[in-house]
Amino acid sequence: MPELPTDRIEQFLREHPGLPTPFLVIDLDVVAERYRMLCEALPRAAVYYAVKANPDPAVVRLLVDLRCDFDVASPAEVELCLDHGARADQLSYGNTVKKEADILRAAGRGVTTFALDCAQELHKLIRSAPGSVAMVRLAVDGAGADWPLSRKFGCGPQDALTLLRSAAAARHPVGIGFQVGSQQHDPDAWDAPLAQVAVLAEALAADGVRLTAVNLGGGLPSLHADPTPGLDRFLVGDAGLLRAEVVLTSRRDSDPGRRWVYLDVGMFSGLVETAEEAIRYRIRVPRRHGPTEPAVLAGPTCDSLDVLYERRPYPLPVDLRAGDRVDLLSTGAYTTSYSSVGFNGFEPLRAYHLPPSSPSPIGTGTIESLATSALTDGAAAPGS
Amino acid sequence: MPELPTDRIEQFLREHPGLPTPFLVIDLDVVAERYRMLCEALPRAAVYYAVKANPDPAVVRLLVDLRCDFDVASPAEVELCLDHGARADQLSYGNTVKKEADILRAAGRGVTTFALDCAQELHKLIRSAPGSVAMVRLAVDGAGADWPLSRKFGCGPQDALTLLRSAAAARHPVGIGFQVGSQQHDPDAWDAPLAQVAVLAEALAADGVRLTAVNLGGGLPSLHADPTPGLDRFLVGDAGLLRAEVVLTSRRDSDPGRRWVYLDVGMFSGLVETAEEAIRYRIRVPRRHGPTEPAVLAGPTCDSLDVLYERRPYPLPVDLRAGDRVDLLSTGAYTTSYSSVGFNGFEPLRAYHLPPSSPSPIGTGTIESLATSALTDGAAAPGS
Numbered sequence: 070m071p072e073l074p075t076d077r078i079e080q081f082l083r084e085h086p087g088l089p090t091p092f093l094v095i096d097l098d099v100v101a102e103r104y105r106m107l108c109e110a111l112p113r114a115a116v117y118y119a120v121k122a123n124p125d126p127a128v129v130r131l132l133v134d135l136r137c138d139f140d141v142a143s144p145a146e147v148e149l150c151l152d153h154g155a156r157a158d159q160l161s162y163g164n165t166v167k168k169e170a171d172i173l174r175a176a177g178r179g180v181t182t183f184a185l186d187c188a189q190e191l192h193k194l195i196r197s198a199p200g201s202v203a204m205v206r207l208a209v210d211g212a213g214a215d216w217p218l219s220r221k222f223g224c225g226p227q228d229a230l231t232l233l234r235s236a237a238a239a240r241h242p243v244g245i246g247f248q249v250g251s252q253q254h255d256p257d258a259w260d261a262p263l264a265q266v267a268v269l270a271e272a273l274a275a276d277g278v279r280l281t282a283v284n285l286g287g288g289l290p291s292l293h294a295d296p297t298p299g300l301d302r303f304l305v306g307d308a309g310l311l312r313a314e315v316v317l318t319s320r321r322d323s324d325p326g327r328r329w330v331y332l333d334v335g336m337f338s339g340l341v342e343t344a345e346e347a348i349r350y351r352i353r354v355p356r357r358h359g360p361t362e363p364a365v366l367a368g369p370t371c372d373s374l375d376v377l378y379e380r381r382p383y384p385l386p387v388d389l390r391a392g393d394r395v396d397l398l399s400t401g402a403y404t405t406s407y408s409s410v411g412f413n414g415f416e417p418l419r420a421y422h423l424p425p426s427s428p429s430p431i432g433t434g435t436i437e438s439l440a441t442s443a444l445t446d447g448a449a450a451p452g453s
Numbered sequence: 454m455p456e457l458p459t460d461r462i463e464q465f466l467r468e469h470p471g472l473p474t475p476f477l478v479i480d481l482d483v484v485a486e487r488y489r490m491l492c493e494a495l496p497r498a499a500v501y502y503a504v505k506a507n508p509d510p511a512v513v514r515l516l517v518d519l520r521c522d523f524d525v526a527s528p529a530e531v532e533l534c535l536d537h538g539a540r541a542d543q544l545s546y547g548n549t550v551k552k553e554a555d556i557l558r559a560a561g562r563g564v565t566t567f568a569l570d571c572a573q574e575l576h577k578l579i580r581s582a583p584g585s586v587a588m589v590r591l592a593v594d595g596a597g598a599d600w601p602l603s604r605k606f607g608c609g610p611q612d613a614l615t616l617l618r619s620a621a622a623a624r625h626p627v628g629i630g631f632q633v634g635s636q637q638h639d640p641d642a643w644d645a646p647l648a649q650v651a652v653l654a655e656a657l658a659a660d661g662v663r664l665t666a667v668n669l670g671g672g673l674p675s676l677h678a679d680p681t682p683g684l685d686r687f688l689v690g691d692a693g694l695l696r697a698e699v700v701l702t703s704r705r706d707s708d709p710g711r712r713w714v715y716l717d718v719g720m721f722s723g724l725v726e727t728a729e730e731a732i733r734y735r736i737r738v739p740r741r742h743g744p745t746e747p748a749v750l751a752g753p754t755c756d757s758l759d760v761l762y763e764r765r766p767y768p769l770p771v772d773l774r775a776g777d778r779v780d781l782l783s784t785g786a787y788t789t790s791y792s793s794v795g796f797n798g799f800e801p802l803r804a805y806h807l808p809p810s811s812p813s814p815i816g817t818g819t820i821e822s823l824a825t826s827a828l829t830d831g832a833a834a835p836g837s
Contacts, residue, residue, distance in 0.1 A: 121755060121797045142755045145798030164755050164797070166701050166715040169775065187703035189775060208707030220749075221713075221757045225706035317550050319571035322609035323592030329605075331550040337791070344758060365604075371505060371526045371548050373605045374728060391553065391573060407721070408794045410801045413505045413548070414529030417794045 074310045074398060075099060077423045082312065082355075082396075090314040090394065091334035093420040095123070095401050097131050099308035101425055104135050106302065116304075117161055119287055120146045122402040123305045127422040129153045134425075144171050147178055157181070161284070163246075165190060165206055165222050173197040182282075184246060186224045191232055195239045203236035204284055205229050207247040209262050223247065226265050230272055237278040245269060246284030259285060309401020311339070311350075311418070315393045316369050328364045330385060332395060335368010335375040339404035339418040340397075343377040351398040357386035364389070370413040458694045458782060459483060461807050466696065466739075466780075474698040474778070475718035477804040479507070479785050481515050483692035485809055488519050490686065500688075501545055503671055504530045506786040507689045511806040513537045518809075528555050531562055541565070545668070547630075549574060549590055549606050557581040566666075568630060570608045575616055579623045587620035588668055589613050591631040593646050607631065610649050614656055621662040629653060630668030643669060693785020695723070695734075695802070699777045700753050712748045714769060716779060719752010719759040723788035723802040724781075727761040735782040741770035748773070754797040 075096045082094070107116050117140040118132050124146065132139070133154040141147050142164040150160055157179025162172075165186045172183060176198035183198055185191050186206045194203055208223030224232070233243045247262040263283075270280050313334040320328055334340060342348040363382035368375035377383075408417035459480045466478070491500050501524040502516050508530065516523070517538040525531050526548040534544055541563025546556075549570045556567060560582035567582055569575050570590045578587055592607030608616070617627045631646040647667075654664050697718040704712055718724060726732040747766035752759035761767075792801035 119755075124795070124798065141798070143798035145795065145800065147798075149798065164753075166751075166753050168698070168700050168717065187701070187705055189701055189703055193775075208705070220708060220763070221751055221760055222755075223705070223707055228706040314552070316552050317571070317573055319573055321571055321592070321607070322612045323607055324604060333552065341758070367550075367605055369548075369550050371503075371606075374725070376605055379604070391577075406793070406796050409790070410792050410794055411508070411529065412790050414508065414525070414527030414531075414533065416529065 073099075073307055074396070078310050081421065081423060082310075088312075090312050091332075091338060091418060093309050093311045093339070093400060093404060093418055094423065095125070095128065095305070095309045095420060096423045097127060097308070097425045098423070100128060100131055100305055100401075101135060103302060103304045103307070104132065104137055107304065114285070117163075117284075118304060119163070120149065121406055123309075123404075124149060124406055125420060125422065126153055127424075128305060129155070131425055141175075141180075144174050147175050147180060151178060161204070163204075163284075167193065169193040169197050176201060182244075184284075185232065186222060187228070188232065188235070191236055191239075194236075194241065200240060201242075202244055202281055203232070203241040204244040204246045204282065205232045205236070206284075207245060207262055207265060209247045209249055209258075209286075226269060229265075230269055233269065233273055233278070234276065237273070237276070242281045243273070243278065244280055244282035244284060246286060248286035304402075306402035307399045309399065309404070309420075311397040311400040311404060313395050313397065315389055315391050315395060317391055318364070318389055324365075327382070328362065329367060330364040330383075330389060331367050331369055332377075333369050333415075334397075334418065335370060335377060337368065337370050337372065337375060337409040337412040338415055339400075339408045340368065340377055341407040342403050346378055346380055349378070349381070350400060352383060352385070353396045353398065354386050354389060355394055355396065357388055357393060360387050361385055362387050369415060372413070457483075457691055458780070462694050465805065465807060466694075472696075474696050475716075475722060475802060477693050477695045477723070477784060477789055477802055478807065479509070479512065479689070479693045479804060480807045481511060481692070481809045482807070484512060484515055484689055484785075485519060487686060487688045487691070488516065488521055491688070498669070501547075501668075502688060503547070504533065505790055507693075507788075508533060508790055509804055509806065510537055511808075512689060513539070515809055525559075525564075528558050531559050531564060535562060545588070547588075547668075551577065553577040553581050560585060566628075568668075569616065570606060571612070572616065572619070575620055575623075578620075578625065584624060585626075586628055586665055587616070587625040588628040588630045588666065589616045589620070590668075591629060591646055591649060593631045593633055593642075593670075610653060613649075614653055617653065617657055617662070618660065621657070621660070626665045627657070627662065628664055628666035628668060630670060632670035688786075690786035691783045693783065693788070693804075695781040695784040695788060697779050697781065699773060699775050699779060701775055702748070702773055708749075711766070712746065713751060714748040714767075714773060715751050715753055716761075717753050717799075718781075718802065719754060719761060721752065721754055721756065721759060721793040721796040722799055723784075723792045724752065724761055725791040726787050730762055730764055733762070733765070734784060736767060736769070737780045737782065738770050738773060739778055739780065741772055741777060744771050745769055746771050753799060756797070 077096050078094050115138050117138040119140040121142050130153045138159045139150045139155055140161050140163040158181060160180050161182040162175055162180055163184045165184045172193055182202040183194055184204045184206050206223045207229055208225060236243050245266050249258040266283055313332045316333050317331040361384040364385045365379045366377040366383050405418045405420050461480050462478050499522050501522040503524040505526050513534060514537045522543045523534045523539055524545050524547040544564050545566040546559055546564055547568045549568045556577055566586040566588060567578055568588045568590050590607045591613055592609060620627050629650050633642040650667055697716045700717050701715040745768040748769045749763045750761040750767050789802045789804050
């Protein structure tokens with residue numbers, strides 16, 4: 070596995086020293102390599118790329134070429150994948166909250182797998198996508214994840230069994246999915262929901278119903294500042310580097326003893342995952358190598374929400390100055406797609422893609438410690 | 454003052470029953486009327502519209518026609534105002550965090566007023582906008598506001614005095630600004646910072662320096678669900694209605710006893726101000742008039758952050774169903790501008806503008822209880 074950021078990204082940065090910031094660079098070779106590694110580590114699973122993580126056409130096209138499957142959340146994401154060469158049977162509509170018109174539209178385009186977690190959604194499926202695979206989503210408590218997903222989605226095992234039986238009775242193939250949370254640090258987090266799946270599968274088998282798929286969700290952590298044990302892989306996250314610029318550093322008597330550093334990127338231009346300081350990106354400052362001291366880190370807008378790290382200030386060089394370039398690492402996922410349309414007049418985050426090396430875009434990386442339960446954030450991996 | 458939503462908005466909704474949701478409708482007559490009312494209530498003040506609240510060209514053009522001034526936060530907002538007929542001397546660059554290149558660019562376009570709160574920013578002004586009005590921003594604790602703005606911006610009176618003296622010594626006219634927070638409910642909130650301004654003005658007078666402007670900030674609350682005493686006006690907020698659709702209602706055994714209602718609009722398509730449940734929009738359901746019960750309200754994306762009201766569930770009709778239309782009131786400010794570029798493939802919030810009535814776009818509203826300290830969110834009002 071090449072070191073990150075890759076030589077190709079470093080070269081891009083060297084060759085474009087004056088490129089206006091902020092911008093993201095994605096090395097598509099990393100995406101290809103990670104995909105290959107996942108496939109090798111999970112030979113019985115299909116890898117579904119969660120398009121919302123980075124819906125850039127270059128990423129989608131690469132993954133189509135590599136025969137990846139796709140987890141989509143809306144009609145626009147369905148169209149995006151189909152437009153770039155995916156087949157409809159490679160798509161899983163993973164959003165449990167869908168307008169019936171959108172189900173009908175997706176089914177009309179050939180999509181055959183839909184997630185759900187309640188009876189109302191199942192009724193929509195029965196009416197508008199008859200015969201499709203009904204993937205029932207289990208609620209998981211998300212403990213151990215930086216970003217738990219516990220309340221909004223999923224049902225308990227009791228409801229799940231009722232839904233699975235109703236779906237099967239209406240001649241829908243059935244599957245079960247769950248999501249252990251984004252940036253999951255605990256490799257055992259998959260065990261409890263898998264045990265629930267086993268119990269449900271057994272109950273269904275007694276009715277003569279067989280599960281067609283188990284969606285293991287995403288959640289594999291990217292390489293952020295908090296050390297993650299073992300599962301340090303990611304499909305698109307580690308492929309990206311976000312270059313920003315320091316706009317201002319200040320100390321003010323209204324906040325005594327604290328240094329504030331304002332970047333030209335923030336909550337409204339892609340760094341939404343710093344909300345509640347959950348994701349702590351690694352940051353490097355290319356030209357300042359002296360001692361560091363803590364700084365509160367904030368974005369450039371007039372909005373008080375636009376603060377990245379305040380509760381746990383970030384160690385940054387003492388001599389950091391306005392105009393210095395700053396790199397946020399492993400930022401290829403959940404950044405460009407979160408950008409606002411232009412809050413405060415700041416434009417959405419630009420992205421540059423380093424094209425896959427040809428003829429073989431896939432590197433020679435080998436699997437070292439990737440456990441069989443290791444999946445990737447920005448990817449969902451249904452498998453039997 | 455006409456009732457809200459206005460008859461024109463109601464008529465638009467009646468005439469377009471099948472318009473795809475979510476969308477925002479803005480009645481520009483309300484904006485014009487509110488502007489006139491503010492001017493009457495604050496005859497010695499100039500009203501500065503904070504463009505970030507709603508940067509739609511239709512809004513900017515109307516306010517240019519009415520001779521409103523503008524608070525801008527970025528080069529793009531400078532250009533937007535100039536492109537729609539504003540003169541550069543009507544603009545105040547209110548963001549205390551600016552790249553020096555952006556100051557230079559704005560100064561080159563004729564902008565002559567810039568906010569700051571620290572020495573580094575003053576040095577940029579001295580170098581790149583010599584002779585411009587230096588508006589020093591005081592930190593205010595924001596108590597009483599739904600959305601305090603206390604930490605990110607502003608300095609204390611000690612730093613302020615040093616900055617004002619340095620700016621005056623460098624031949625910059627000087628002013629002082631502050632911001633009592635968004636949705637400020639306490640009409641006395643302006644008193645303490647104004648007292649600080651008076652002390653600073655006296656100290657400067659002893660040096661022979663006169664304040665050219667005091668920026669009283671915004672913060673006037675819009676008509677949201679929590680009752681606001683007296684200061685119930687707003688420039689663009691109350692002019693807008695956001696129509697959404699129920700995508701799903703569910704009860705799940707993973708969250709026993711609670712009803713979840715999912716709308717087709719959420720945190721990533723314009724409702725960022727519900728973050729931490731700070732702003733509680735009034736909601737009406739046009740066709741359901743029976744009893745209500747609480748519901749957790751969430752947006753349509755696969756993101757667990759996309760929940761609007763969970764700590765304090767919202768009373769909604771018991772018989773609410775997928776497909777029902779739901780209107781969020783007083784949503785004309787800080788909605789479209791916050792939309793993501795398309796997270797989860799959901800497009801940015803669309804907006805429709807009901808054009809100003811001609812020949813006189815301004816209604817016959819009279820001022821009843823608008824105190825002299827009453828300013829508007831989405832507006833900053835410098836005055837002597």
